[in-house]
Amino acid sequence: xxxxTQSPATLxxxxxxxATLSCRANKSINNNLAWYQQKPxxxxxxxxxxxxxxxxxxPARFSGSGSGTDFTLTITSLQSEDFAVYxxxxxxxxPPWTFGQGTKVEIK
Amino acid sequence: xxxxxxxGGGLVQPGGSLRLSCEASGFAFSSYDMNWVRQAPGKGLExxxxxxxxxxxxxxxxxxxxxxxxSRDNAKNSxxxxxNSLRAEDTAVYYCARARFRTTIVTPFDSWGQGTLVSVxx
Numbered sequence: 001x002x003x004x005t006q007s008p009a010t011l012x013x014x015x016x017x018x019a020t021l022s023c024r025a026n027k028s029i030n031n032n033l034a035w036y037q038q039k040p041x042x043x044x045x046x047x048x049x050x051x052x053x054x055x056x057x058x059p060a061r062f063s064g065s066g067s068g069t070d071f072t073l074t075i076t077s078l079q080s081e082d083f084a085v086y087x088x089x090x091x092x093x094x095p096p097w098t099f100g101q102g103t104k105v106e107i108k
Numbered sequence: 109x110x111x112x113x114x115x116g117g118g119l120v121q122p123g124g125s126l127r128l129s130c131e132a133s134g135f136a137f138s139s140y141d142m143n144w145v146r147q148a149p150g151k152g153l154e155x156x157x158x159x160x161x162x163x164x165x166x167x168x169x170x171x172x173x174x175x176x177x178x179s180r181d182n183a184k185n186s187x188x189x190x191x192n193s194l195r196a197e198d199t200a201v202y203y204c205a206r207a208r209f210r211t212t213i214v215t216p217f218d219s220w221g222q223g224t225l226v227s228v229x230x
Contacts, residue, residue, distance in 0.1 A: 034216035036153075043203055043220035044153065055218060087153055091216050095167040097143070097155040 002029060002090045006100035012108040013078050021073040021103045023088035028068045032092035035064055035073045038102075039084045047086075048073065075105070083107055110134045110219045112204050117224030124194050124228070130187040130204030130221055138182035141207040143217055144189050146200035146226075154200075157189065161210070171197075194228045201225050 003026040013019045023033065031051040036044035046055040048064035051071055061076045075082055088100040116128040130142070144157045157178040158167040166178050177190040187204050202224050205217035 032214055038153075043222055044217075045220070046208070046216060046218045049208060049216045049218075089153075089216060091214055094213065095155075095158065096169045097158070099153040099155070101152045 001096060002026060002093045002098050004088050004090055004098055004100035006086075006088055006103050008103060009101070010104045010106060012106050014108045015080060016077055017108075019075045019078055019082075019105055021075075021086055021105075023066075023071040023073070023100050025069045025071075025090055027093075029090045029092035031067045032090060033064075033066070033071050034089045034091065035062075036087045036089065037082075037084045038087065044087065078105070110206065112206065112219055112221035114202065114204055114221040114224040117202065117226045119227045119229065120194055121230050122195060122228055125190070125192045126194065126226060128189040128191065128202055128204075128224060128226070130189075132185045132187065132204075132206075135206075135219075137185040139210050141210075141213065141215070142180065142187045143205045143207065144178060144187075145203045145205050145217070145220075146198075147203070147223075148197075148200045151200075156202075158213075159187070160213075191226070194226075196228050199226060199228050 005024045007022045033051045035048040038044045052064045063074045065072050085102045085104045087102045111133045113131045156169045159178045175193045179188045204221045206219040207215045208218035209215040
């Protein structure tokens with residue numbers, strides 16, 4: 001089973017600043033990694049797939065990078081609507097499809 | 109517009125059963141693999157089951173094998189999860205989620221329902 005470890009657990013950021021979230025896999029998953037955003041009481045929303053491809057309708061301030069075992073989600077100039085929990089997911093080795101434990105981006 | 113609407117959640121005693129449904133609209137349901145993902149209160153996301161567009165194969169996470177059964181009715185654009193022998197640790201919001209790509213199983217999940225809450229307690 002692929003284990004994904006996200007860091008940090010919580011990130012405190014001021015509006016307008018940038019944020020960098022990390023996701024590390026315990027073995028190579030090529031570029032088969034997705035990022036999701038989840039707000040309280042809502043379903044997850046796909047942001048990034050293929051490690052770096054933005055999903056439909058996702059603003060350009062969200063970008064993903066990485067391959068193999070180390071991946072990054074970067075959010076430039078955080079807007080109020082970006083404060084949420086972010087999960088990474090691998091879909092290279094299945095079953096199971098696995099998720100990281102999440103990073104909460106909160107207002108500083 | 110893609111829509112997924114779950115139903116069937118509720119409060120059930122340990123050892124009991126529930127059947128969740130997910131009604132799909134706005135896309136060619138029969139062409140897409142589907143999944144169930146759950147989220148325990150205050151916790152992360154856990155994939156629990158996958159079914160191909162045709163109904164087979166199906167996959168399950170180890171903790172639900174032998175207790176949960178995924179199925180679909182393509183004529184009715186519906187996905188199901190039969191949950192038996194429920195345990196307290198099955199308490200969660202259950203989401204149905206669509207596979208992003210139709211031609212490969214190597215795919216993330218691009219559309220999610222709003223979820224249905226299952227509570228297992230005496």
